[in-house]
Amino acid sequence: MLLLFGLSGCSLAAGFEEAAECFDGADNDADGAYDCDDSDCAQLADCAASDDDDSSPADDDDSSPADDDDSSPADD
Structure with a gap:
């Protein structure tokens, strides 16, 4: 049981x-x-x-720094 619990948190990089x-x-x-x-x-x-x-040039959903211009009314 301890082994399973210990491995369950290892799917992402340490820390x-x-x-x-x-x-x-x-x-x-x-x-x-x-x-x-x-x-x-x-x-x-x-x-x-x-x-x-x-x-897309119209992509302004803030999913990356490049599309964080807040110029679109549909911006998230």
């Missing part, structure tokens, strides 16, 4: 706090990737469901 670091708009591990674009977060259900590739 990585999912709620605090996968949705905070920051590059917490300084690898150049933010939130769901970071490989440490990409496997999370909330990230996989978003399917945001940030490729």
Whole structure:
């Protein structure tokens, strides 16, 4: 039982706090990737469901620093 509990928290990098670091708009591990674009977060259900590739010029949903201009009325 102890072994199963110990392994259950190993799905993300050591010291990585999912709620605090996968949705905070920051590059917490300084690898150049933010939130769901970071490989440490990409496997999370909330990230996989978003399917945001940030490729549209109208993309202003704040999922990456590049689309945080708040110029769109639909901006999250």
